Amino acid sequence: MPPRLQPQRLPQPSACQCLRSRPQAVAEPHVFSRSFHKSPAALERNKEAGKAPVRRKTLLRRDMDAWLAGPGFRFRRSSPGSTNYLSAYDKEGNMRRWPEREEATQRARETEDAREAEVVKQEEAEGVDEAERASRAAVRAEARAKRIAEARIPPKERLSDLYPFPLNQAFKSEAVLSEELREELYRQVVVRKMDLQGVSAAYGVDMRRVAAVIRLKTIEKQWIEEGKQLAAPYNEAVLAMLPTTPLRQDGSNMVAHESINDLPVHPATRQQLFYPTSESRNFTREDAAKAFSPSLLPADKRIPHPQLVQLERWNAEDVSRTERLNRFAEIEEKEHAAAVEKERKQKEWKARTQRTVQGRRWDFKFQDISAENVGKDGRSSKGVGHRYGMPHTERKRGEVKIPTSVE
Known part of the structure; x- marks a missing residue:
């Protein structure tokens, strides 16, 4: 088979092989590079004319400067009461949810000027002296500036105005x-x-x-x-x-910041379960909780604020607002007293069953544990090592996963 490389292209062996070879300079490849603000056509023209290269603005830079001097001028200072996101403005720099913002400010100024002229005319007719008129004018000027500033406050943001990045509609700014x-x-x-x-x-x-x-x-x-x-x-x-x-201090309804009654997923409900039941039976949430685990509470009692469920039930029963608040306050007092009593008993139990040994760097706590507390199946919560977890048995070979009887 003929060789792939031709003999004339192979490197010829040197007649003299020295122990030390002098390093030769390697020619670096020429990389054409230019700055962002230089145009290649302008550089070529200046080179042919024998002139120094002139730095000219590119189209992108000119568009950026035009935007900063035009619509982007509104973003130099943030508007009070507004997030000032790009999605809330059009290409001309006008706020989408408040197109008549300049007209509203101008109308507020005209209204205040007319009101001031009418008040001055009335004071002249009444013959008020100069000192009193000057003091009243100062008070009116402060109130006038406040009303004009309130007229400049834009309306509340819409959902489409809360996207900081217009090209990324998946990200919304949360409150x-x-x-x-x-x-x-x-x-x-x-x-x-x-x-x-x-x-x-x-x-x-x-x-x-x-x-x-x-x-x-x-x-x-x-x-x-x-x-x-x-x-x-x-x-x-x-x-x-x-x-x-915001915080409502004027007696109006509170603005809910977020959902506070979301139900956390319990580990006992993550496993697959087959539970047969009769069609005529009313299968409630308590029955579902007992099917997953005997110690699992129903959803109405596992939510962070179960008292709000009872409050809504009273509202559906047409109970008066005063009566609902009184009942709610009684429930809160009972739960608070029960929590204090439970904490007191817990402290007494720790003081009675635990021994603390003072150490040089740490305090060691000892507690008496009985081996009989693990229960018949060894899965009792009172046993030693319960907090490390026990594996489920539904993946074992030979385990019957389908119920064999209906209670």
Whole structure:
């Protein structure tokens, strides 16, 4: 078979082979590169004319400068009460949900000017002196500026206005807690000593979020006492760019921040189950819970706020609002007293059954455990090692997975 490489293309052996070879310079390949702002046509023309290269703006840069001087000028300063996302504006820089924003501001100015002229004319007719007129004019000017500023506040954002990236419709900016609402949550829990469950139900905030707000506010108060500097301007700037859940202080209805009664998935309900039942039987949620596990509570009792279910039932029964609130307050007091009693008994049981040995770095706690507490099948929660888990038996060979009888 003839060789693939021709003999004349093979490297010829050198007549002299030295121990040390002198390194030869390797020619680097020429890579054409130019800056972003240089146009190749302009560089070629300047090179032929013998002139220095002129830096000209490309089309993209010219479009960017035109946008900054035109529609993008509105984004230099954020509008009060608005998230100022790109999806809320059109290509000309007009707000989609408030196309008559300039007209509304102009109408507010004209209305205030007419009102001021009428008041001045009335004061001249009444013969008010100059000092009194000047003081009244100062008060009216402050109120006038406040009313005009309120007229500039755009309406509340729509769902289509909460997309920061117009090309990514899968990402929507969610609302965050306002600073006033955080302070109110801290005051209710720390100052008024209310429980997390009641505060969560009253303000429509999840219990885990309320606990996180309390922890962060506690650290913030501690830093203020220690004289540490806080990033308050950064906090205000971020809150100005995001939709916030306000605190209603005028007696109106509270705005729910999120869903607070979502049911967590219990591990006992993740396994496959065949449970035969009669068609004439009323299969309730309690029956479903007992089918999965004897110790599993129904969905009405496993939700974070089961008292809200009873509140809705009273509402469906046409119970008056005052009566519903009184019953709700009684239930809250009973649950709080039961929780305090349970905590007291738990402390007494630990003091009676546990022994604490002081160590140099740690304290060791010892508790008496009986081997008979594991139960007949060894799966009792009182046994040692229960917290490490026990494997399920439905995957074992020979296990009967279909019920053999109907109760």
